[in-house]
Amino acid sequence: EPEVTQTPSHQVTQMGQEVILRCVPISNHLYFYWYRQILGQKVEFLVSFYNNEISEKSEIFDDQFSVERPDGSNFTLKIRSTKLEDSAMYFCASSDRVGAFFGQGTRLTVV
Amino acid sequence: QKEVEQDPGPLSVPEGAIVSLNCTYSNSAFQYFMWYRQYSRKGPELLMYTYSSGNKEDGRFTAQVDKSSKYISLFIRDSQPSDSATYLCAMRGNNAGNMLTFGGGTRLMVKP
Numbered sequence: 001e002p003e004v005t006q007t008p009s010h011q012v013t014q015m016g017q018e019v020i021l022r023c024v025p026i027s028n029h030l031y032f033y034w035y036r037q038i039l040g041q042k043v044e045f046l047v048s049f050y051n052n053e054i055s056e057k058s059e060i061f062d063d064q065f066s067v068e069r070p071d072g073s074n075f076t077l078k079i080r081s082t083k084l085e086d087s088a089m090y091f092c093a094s095s096d097r098v099g100a101f102f103g104q105g106t107r108l109t110v111v
Numbered sequence: 112q113k114e115v116e117q118d119p120g121p122l123s124v125p126e127g128a129i130v131s132l133n134c135t136y137s138n139s140a141f142q143y144f145m146w147y148r149q150y151s152r153k154g155p156e157l158l159m160y161t162y163s164s165g166n167k168e169d170g171r172f173t174a175q176v177d178k179s180s181k182y183i184s185l186f187i188r189d190s191q192p193s194d195s196a197t198y199l200c201a202m203r204g205n206n207a208g209n210m211l212t213f214g215g216g217t218r219l220m221v222k223p
Contacts, residue, residue: 031208045210102154
């Protein structure tokens with residue numbers, strides 16, 4: 001069964017460092033998303049991506065964040081200068097017309 | 112008022128019980144309603160989706176949407192210990208690329 005894969009599963013980084021989280025969406029899906037979940041809290045939308053551009057973004061997705069689909073298969077989330085409060089599970093998702101399918105997440109720990 | 116509200120639980124039931132999980136919402140623009148299951152420190156797993164009002168059944172799971180009351184439900188029949196997880200409702204507008212708005216999740220424990 002097709003699935004969304006994310007790497008790495010766990011990333012520890014120092015405050016102020018840049019991180020790149022990687023995702024391979026399901027191959028025939030057209031819509032791609034990043035969500036995050038701080039421990040014990042709701043899943044929160046960050047950004048959606050369609051037709052090689054951002055289609056929607058939340059207030060969380062500020063200038064420190066960027067997304068890219070560099071090669072037609074990978075989908076990346078970059079955080080330029082990490083803060084302690086960026087520590088969370090980051091989920092990539094992809095969608096056909098209806099359901100959004102999530103990856104297993106990258107646990108980002110900023111120290 | 113939060114956009115999507117969900118009782119956090121935990122909800123503890125004996126094996127074989129019928130489980131009822133619910134969400135209320137305030138945004139009348141929501142048209143697609145999803146239920147996800149999430150195990151600890153894992154990604155949400157799509158269980159079912161429903162468009163607009165009505166019922167949908169898939170095996171032991173039944174999803175109901177009442178748009179007039181802004182209320183959605185997920186019923187699990189013959190619950191199993193393996194159903195123990197957090198159940199998240201999520202919803203979005205009519206456009207395929209719209210963001211999902213999640214409830215906070217209900218933690219379910221099914222005891223053998």
